[in-house]
Amino acid sequence: MSTTENDTAGTGLAKVLMPVPDPHPDVFDREWPLRVGDIDRAGRLRLDAACRHIQDIGQDQLREMGHEETHPLWIVRRTMVDMIRPIEFQDMLRMRRWCSGTSNRWCEMRVRIDGRKGGLIESEAFWININRETQGPARIADDFLDGLKKTTDVTRLRWKGYLSPGSREDADEIRDFPIRVSDIDLFDHVNNSVYWKVVEEFLAPYPELFSSPLRVTIEHDAPVALGDKLEILSHVYPPGSTDKFGRELTDRTVRTLTYVVGDEVKALASIFQL
Numbered sequence: 001m002s003t004t005e006n007d008t009a010g011t012g013l014a015k016v017l018m019p020v021p022d023p024h025p026d027v028f029d030r031e032w033p034l035r036v037g038d039i040d041r042a043g044r045l046r047l048d049a050a051c052r053h054i055q056d057i058g059q060d061q062l063r064e065m066g067h068e069e070t071h072p073l074w075i076v077r078r079t080m081v082d083m084i085r086p087i088e089f090q091d092m093l094r095m096r097r098w099c100s101g102t103s104n105r106w107c108e109m110r111v112r113i114d115g116r117k118g119g120l121i122e123s124e125a126f127w128i129n130i131n132r133e134t135q136g137p138a139r140i141a142d143d144f145l146d147g148l149k150k151t152t153d154v155t156r157l158r159w160k161g162y163l164s165p166g167s168r169e170d171a172d173e174i175r176d177f178p179i180r181v182s183d184i185d186l187f188d189h190v191n192n193s194v195y196w197k198v199v200e201e202f203l204a205p206y207p208e209l210f211s212s213p214l215r216v217t218i219e220h221d222a223p224v225a226l227g228d229k230l231e232i233l234s235h236v237y238p239p240g241s242t243d244k245f246g247r248e249l250t251d252r253t254v255r256t257l258t259y260v261v262g263d264e265v266k267a268l269a270s271i272f273q274l
Contacts, residue, residue, distance in 0.1 A: 012162045013217055013270055014248035017082065017124050018100040018152070020112050026150040028061040028097040034089060034115070040200070043089035045113075047081060047203075047216060048196035050121055054079070054111045055193065057095045058127070067144050073130040076192045076220065077106070077159065080124045082274065083214045087119030101154035102145060105129055105137040108157060126159065163219050163268040164244065165258045166235040173234045177201070177259075179226055189223030195259065195267055198232055202257060203271070213274040220267045224259070230266070233258040245270065 010016055021027060038049035055076075062068045087093065094114040101108040106128040113121040131138035140148075149155060168174065177198055185191040195218050203209060224230055237245075237254045245254050252272050259267035 010246075010248045012160075012246045013215070013272075014246055015080075017080070017122050018110055020096055020110070021098065021151055022096065024098070024151060026098065026147065028057065028064065029094070030057060030060060031092055031094050034087060034091045034093055036089065039089045042207075044210070045087040045091075045093075045115075045119070045121070046196075047083070047199055048193045050081065050087075050113060050123070051079060051196045052193040053093065053095060053113065054123055054125065057097050057111060058109065061097050065144070065147055067141070070141060071129055071144060073132055073187075074127045075130055075187070077126040077128055078162070078217065078219045079126075079192065080215065080217045081196075082122040083210065083216070084120040084122060084274075085115075085118055085213075086210060087113065087115035087121060088117065091115040091117050091119060098151040099148040100124060100152050101157040102140075102148045102152065103155070103157040104139050104145065106157065106159070107140070107148055108154075161219055162217065162245075163256070163270055165260075165265045165268055166233050166256050168233055168260075170235070171233040171258075172236050175201075175232045175234070177230045177232050179224060179228060179230055181226065184226050187223065189225050192220070195220070195269070198257060198259065199269055199271065202232070202234060202255070209271070209273060214271065215274050216269065216271050218267060218269045222264060222266050224261060224266050228261045231260050233260060245272075 038045055040046050097111045099107055100110045108124055108126050111123045129138045129140050183190045183194045235256045239251050243250050255271040257269040
């Protein structure tokens with residue numbers, strides 16, 4: 001399975017991401033250098049740093065489209081990241097962002113990150129427009145929607161979760177993940193990119209997973225606040241052991257992370273090789 005070359009589109013966790021419509025005047029295209037604070041010990045662009053860049057280019061595009069004042073608050077419900085080829089230190093990042101699906105209160109935004117040396121990361125995130133007063137989903141203005149629709153014909157996007165939580169009783173490992181003041185954003189909860197630091201922690205003992213394309217998906221169920229005792233329940237499902245992730249993934253190992261505070265599930269992650 002590939003994110004860019006597949007005749008049969010998968011579904012759910014195995015979905016094939018929309019290819020970049022390039023050239024296209026409504027694909028937002030920017031470049032900036034890969035900084036030392038974004039890399040691991042081997043020089044690879046970390047997943048949490050990549051997701052921070054995905055947030056940053058989203059804010060830049062919002063400003064460029066002239067909607068930063070009218071639509072300032074967004075939360076991410078799901079982010080799917082494909083690490084196709086690692087991007088390494090001293091490279092230049094080319095980031096392209098466009099809409100791959102929308103409705104009147106949320107949208108899916110694709111970001112492709114290319115390194116000049118051949119590194120490649122693909123991503124798609126489900127973003128919800130938030131009303132400042134109610135903190136609930138808010139309608140996207142018609143002129144904003146018109147701009148989003150220029151790169152997609154998916155205009156009735158619906159939310160469907162792909163992941164279900166693993167239990168504490170059969171977890172392969174349970175680990176604490178302390179929350180720091182610097183992890184908290186303007187919504188007064190843990191920023192999206194911090195959840196990807198957890199993934200980096202759990203991937204560290206398995207460097208071999210980066211030897212081929214890797215897909216990581218995180219879904220957010222509830223916010224984590226400063227002072228919460230966050231625990232991570234990890235599970236490993238060998239090939240053929242379950243079809244809970246869809247028939248397309250029964251032939252491979254799927255690792256999951258369940259982010260919990262007490263008995264409340266806060267987020268879910270899955271990790272598998274493409």
